[in-house]
């Protein structure tokens with residue numbers, strides 16, 4: 001595997017079909033699952049690492065975001081990645097950018113209003129990665145369900161010739177969705193953090209057994225989250241991220257909470273297969289993830 005810093009260097013290493021896995025680094029098994037899926041479908045797998053300042057609304061969150069390029073290099077190489085693209089800020093934004101992507105109504109609910117400018121920042125950087133790296137396909141996690149809708153809309157609206165491939169959420173054996181920010185959870189935070197997946201999975205079981213009313217499903221989540229500071233619980237469509245009253249099309253049930261100093265998001269996709277609702281409960285690890293052994297103090301700035 002080669003580490004490259006410019007779009008040109010990355011493109012020079014493309015052979016055959018190219019799959020891109022865009023990330024902000026500090027890898028865990030969720031990222032690695034995306035890389036391994038990409039490996040099984042494309043000739044060249046490129047993973048990008050860029051902690052995108054445009055998508056952080058809280059400068060403290062940007063500052064403390066875990067970074068460790070050497071650690072990431074070893075993990076990506078072992079997952080069959082060919083090219084690691086880790087551009088410096090100047091490669092992404094040589095001059096202060098005057099052109100940006102503005103995301104439409106898909107950003108109006110849930111994460112959008114709580115993180116102003118976040119999805120515009122995500123879409124701007126994803127558009128740059130698509131234009132600069134010219135992948136045939138790009139892998140995104142269902143963990144960030146609304147982001148997935150934003151990226152699919154970006155591709156449709158601006159006609160990027162890229163196939164977006166979603167990947168199920170990878171979870172700890174206890175159900176907690178993997179996230180690089182989990183390194184900030186203290187042992188005392190863990191029981192509270194677990195309630196998020198617990199509530200969502202309980203509601204998913206209700207949906208599978210025929211419950212279609214959003215209010216009932218959301219209440220099942222809320223009642224589990226009672227001890228936590230809850231930002232939102234919503235049922236939204238997979239195609240436009242519209243908030244739904246009834247589960248009458250492919251949807252996702254999503255929630256955001258605060259546990260200790262950490263903001264956590266999670267969701268369960270409710271797919272409709274042959275007229276039946278089928279929940280994507282994600283993939284459970286059998287043993288603790290790499291994040292469990294990695295405290296925030298191990299995450300050195302690049």
Ligand code: AMP
Nearest residue numbers: 023024025030140141143144169170178
């Ligand atoms: P991030 O580095 O957090 O921006 O994530 C990079 C990509 O990995 C995004 O497409 C995420 O949705 C995906 N991802 C993050 N966590 C998980 C997870 N637990 N399972 C599956 N995909 C994930």
